[in-house]
Amino acid sequence: MKEEKEVFKLSPSSLSLMEECPRCFWLTKHGIWKRPEVIFPSLPGGMDRILKKHFDKFMAMKIMPPELRENVECSGCRLFGNIELLKQWRNERKGLVWRDHEGNILHGAIDNLLVKGNKLIVLDYKTRASAAKEETAGYYKNQLDIYNFLLRKNGYETEDYSFLLFYFPKEVLDTGEVVFDTQLVKMQVSIENAERLFNKALKLLRGPCPSPKEGCAWCKLQNVHV
Numbered sequence: 001m002k003e004e005k006e007v008f009k010l011s012p013s014s015l016s017l018m019e020e021c022p023r024c025f026w027l028t029k030h031g032i033w034k035r036p037e038v039i040f041p042s043l044p045g046g047m048d049r050i051l052k053k054h055f056d057k058f059m060a061m062k063i064m065p066p067e068l069r070e071n072v073e074c075s076g077c078r079l080f081g082n083i084e085l086l087k088q089w090r091n092e093r094k095g096l097v098w099r100d101h102e103g104n105i106l107h108g109a110i111d112n113l114l115v116k117g118n119k120l121i122v123l124d125y126k127t128r129a130s131a132a133k134e135e136t137a138g139y140y141k142n143q144l145d146i147y148n149f150l151l152r153k154n155g156y157e158t159e160d161y162s163f164l165l166f167y168f169p170k171e172v173l174d175t176g177e178v179v180f181d182t183q184l185v186k187m188q189v190s191i192e193n194a195e196r197l198f199n200k201a202l203k204l205l206r207g208p209c210p211s212p213k214e215g216c217a218w219c220k221l222q223n224v225h226v
């Protein structure tokens with residue numbers, strides 16, 4: 001009788017943990033140990049929520065928001081018009097989902113989409129204290145690659161690039177309102193990289209528990225023997 005393989009549910013955040021520390025990732029996905037929750041600033045979450053409402057308002061009017069309207073990179077683009085489908089893909093519990101032939105799941109929740117011709121372009125919002133440096137955008141490459149991989153696996157065509165839209169505080173007006181500036185960064189997409197990360201994760205999870213990674217504070221603190 002053929003032995004059934006254990007199936008796993010993966011996401012951009014879990015694959016990011018794998019890249020950060022393979023041992024913490026392995027222990028988490030096998031349900032043995034999980035890193036303690038850390039306090040996450042609430043401002044980015046609040047910004048993400050109001051930005052979605054902001055973009056949805058312009059989607060209903062069928063026009064681009066002002067921060068993208070005059071940007072040459074967005075020439076010929078429009079906002080994705082299916083709000084119900086977009087709500088599903090934004091949902092952390094539902095999101096974009098793909099299952100491989102063994103039943104392993106890869107899922108992710110997007111922020112927004114642009115449409116150019118018959119192709120989709122992933123648009124992801126980020127809140128920062130200042131304008132993004134050249135290396136900042138690279139931190140999000142795997143995330144964007146995975147979103148495009150998921151869209152294509154679900155039968156949608158995507159451009160070979162995505163957009164990161166950074167919001168950062170510019171000034172405080174005399175009336176007390178905080179004014180934010182924006183920065184749009186175009187990122188090339190690699191579907192091959194997303195597939196590589198997915199396969200790498202499955203191979204790692206089906207092997208023995210990795211040794212503690214040097215420099216990982218959590219590996220030093222926890223004392224789990226496998």
